[in-house]
Ligand code: TYD
């Protein structure tokens with residue numbers, strides 16, 4: 206077994222030590238020492254793959270051939286969309302998410318679909334046995350001949366298999382279970398995770414294999430291991446969703462080959478993940494009718510407009526300190542809008558508890574949803590229902606003004622497609638744009654005006 210010389214380096218101040226220490230003598234921080242490889246032992250046991258890579262040469266930018274960046278379509282439209290239009294050859298992608306959210310399922314389905322198109326895929330699993338994976342694959346109907354399953358955690362052995370199989374795609378599930386022999390630290394430790402990623406990065410780049418690494422997310426939402434991992438890879442995707450809801454959202458938080466705004470939506474079914482091509486329909490499917498506190502907004506998720514319901518419940522507070530809760534929205538934003546309503550609209554919210562929820566567990570972080578939040582709160586407070594065929598778009602400023610938003614046409618068109626008959630938009634957005642004739646588009650300048658239109662004041 207190859208033996209590496211390693212050292213422990215403080216991730217904060219760079220202090221080096223031959224052995225692990227809980228507290229860094231350099232900066233006094235705790236738990237910052239991580240193991241790093243110093244040098245490789247001898248040329249014989251050195252990785253042959255790594256030696257294959259040639260030294261880089263400087264090219265004129267006009268002469269660089271970009272055909273190498275050609276993408277392979279995975280067959281899963283939503284997956285390709287998040288990657289920026291398909292899988293790039295030789296790219297290293299990290300897929301993060303809570304345990305049990307469906308990362309292995311997603312990657313097995315994508316692997317199968319890629320393999321079915323004639324590409325060789327090697328799926329390395331450190332978490333499940335080949336049998337377990339086969340059982341899952343049976344259920345998902347993912348039984349392509351070009352899909353190879355390797356239950357292995359030793360990366361050096363994985364390297365041997367890569368040479369044997371010479372796959373076009375490599376999946377490593379998960380980075381926390383694989384290890385490089387010779388390092389003292391345990392699999393999943395900061396040092397191992399980083400060294401393993403560096404190892405896979407070199408394989409991906411030198412052999413031009415598109416590589417997907419699965420990473421578990423810690424409670425705080427960071428991928429376990431150093432944040433540095435996110436800098437090493439070409440793209441970081443998060444697979445998220447509420448455990449009790451069936452749909453899942455794939456989101457890019459970093460992408461060297463595409464936009465980070467795109468999301469892919471899936472639904473977890475008996476037989477694996479199904480793609481959701483019309484998310485608005487899904488998000489609005491459980492909308493209640495005839496009740497106050499429900500309001501529909503049009504939010505842009507990447508290049509796609511999505512209609513989502515916002516619910517608010519405003520009730521008299523029984524304690525001195527009123528409760529404020531927001532799910533799926535930034536609660537600071539909700540507090541700010543409540544303050545605007547209080548000051549500009551004269552709604553007496555100080556003595557009220559307020560709960561605001563994005564139905565279905567989606568997360569919205571766009572200012573264009575402000576007007577919807579304001580209306581949902583107002584509707585609940587006034588106990589007046591908002592017309593179920595109304596949709597709201599607009600950012601709310603501190604003086605109660607409604608500010609213009611981007612891509613108004615797409616949002617309005619989506620509302621029209623889903624049968625909404627009236628959209629309330631910022632007046633500013635109406636300048637220089639002819640709204641479609643089939644839907645009533647009402648421009649408002651202030652929150653007061655929007656309240657007047659939708660709630661009668
Ligand atoms: P999994 O892909 O193992 O999650 P991860 O790799 O992120 O830990 O997904 C596990 C969950 O998905 C499990 O709770 C069962 C559910 N599931 C289905 O509902 N249908 C299916 O067809 C499959 C394969 C899994």
Ligand code: MG
Pocket residue numbers: 308309310332378
């Ligand atoms: Mg898994």
